[in-house]
Amino acid sequence: MASIDSYFFLNPRRALGLAGFLFFLGAASGVQAGLFSDPDPNWAEGVVSYPEPPAESSLRQFFVSAASSNRFYLDERTLTVGDDGVIRYVLIVRTPGGAENVSFEGIRCATGERRIYALGRADGEWAPARRSEWEPIIDNAYNRPRAALAFDYFCDGPAPPRSAAEALRLLRQDRRRVTP
Numbered sequence: 001m002a003s004i005d006s007y008f009f010l011n012p013r014r015a016l017g018l019a020g021f022l023f024f025l026g027a028a029s030g031v032q033a034g035l036f037s038d039p040d041p042n043w044a045e046g047v048v049s050y051p052e053p054p055a056e057s058s059l060r061q062f063f064v065s066a067a068s069s070n071r072f073y074l075d076e077r078t079l080t081v082g083d084d085g086v087i088r089y090v091l092i093v094r095t096p097g098g099a100e101n102v103s104f105e106g107i108r109c110a111t112g113e114r115r116i117y118a119l120g121r122a123d124g125e126w127a128p129a130r131r132s133e134w135e136p137i138i139d140n141a142y143n144r145p146r147a148a149l150a151f152d153y154f155c156d157g158p159a160p161p162r163s164a165a166e167a168l169r170l171l172r173q174d175r176r177r178v179t180p
Contacts, residue, residue: 012174013099019143022095029176039110039111039158040110043085043110044084045082045084045086046082046083046084046086047054047133048088048117050104050108050117050118050126051075051077051078051088052077052078053092053102053124054073054075054077054078054090054102054120055077055091055119056062058075058076058077059073059074059075059092060074060075060076060171060172061073062074062149062153062171063148064145064148065099065144065148068139068141068144068178069095069096070093070094070095070096071093071094071095072091072092072094072145072148073090073092073093073094073148074090074091074092074171075092076088076090076168076171078090078104079164079167079168079171080164081160081161081162081163081164081166081167085108085109085110085160086106086107086108086115086160087106087107087108087109087149087154087160087167088104088105088106088117088160089104089105089106089149090102090103090104090150091103091104091146092103092121093147094146100117101120101168103116103119103120104116104117104118104119104120104126104131105116105117105119105146105151105160107137107146107149107154107155107160108134108160109150109154109155109156109157109158109159109160110158110159110160111134111136111158112136112137112150112155112158113134113135113136113137114130114134114135114136114137114146114150115132115134115135115144116131117129117132118130118132120138123149137150137151139151149171152165153173154170154171155173
C-alpha cells in the first residue's frame, strides 16, 4: 500500500491540486475574516453605551432560517448606526419552550464582523460579555441571526446603512437571500 507521501510525490498534478486547494481554502477564510485587507487600518470603535432593556412593544421579528424553530427579534428602539460604521442593536432569541436570550451586539459591515457587548439579565440589567472581541460572521447555526442581519438586511457589501432610519427601513423589508 502506498503512503500518502508517495501518492502526492509520484503524481505532481495531485500535489499541485492539493496545494491549490489548501491555498484557496486559507484565502477564503482570511477574506471572510477581513484579514487580508482592512478598509480602514486606522479605524477606532466609538464609545459604546448600553441601551435600555428591550420593550415588547418595539420588538421586530425577522426571518433567520426555516431550519430553526426559534423566533428572532430586534428591539427597534436600540438600533443605531454609529459614526464608526457599527450597527448596534438588542437581539432577542425565543425558543419554543419559552427560554429567552437577550444580547446587545454590533455588526461591522466593512469587515464582516460581529461583537457581543453584553447579555441581558432577568432583572433588566446588562452583564458585560466575558468575551467581547470582534469576530468574523460565520454563517452557521449559532451565528445565523447575525449573518441574517448583516447579509440579508443591513450590509450592502462592505457598506453599512447611512442611518438608524435607513437600517430600520431595511429591517422592515424582506431582503432574504434567495437560494436556488
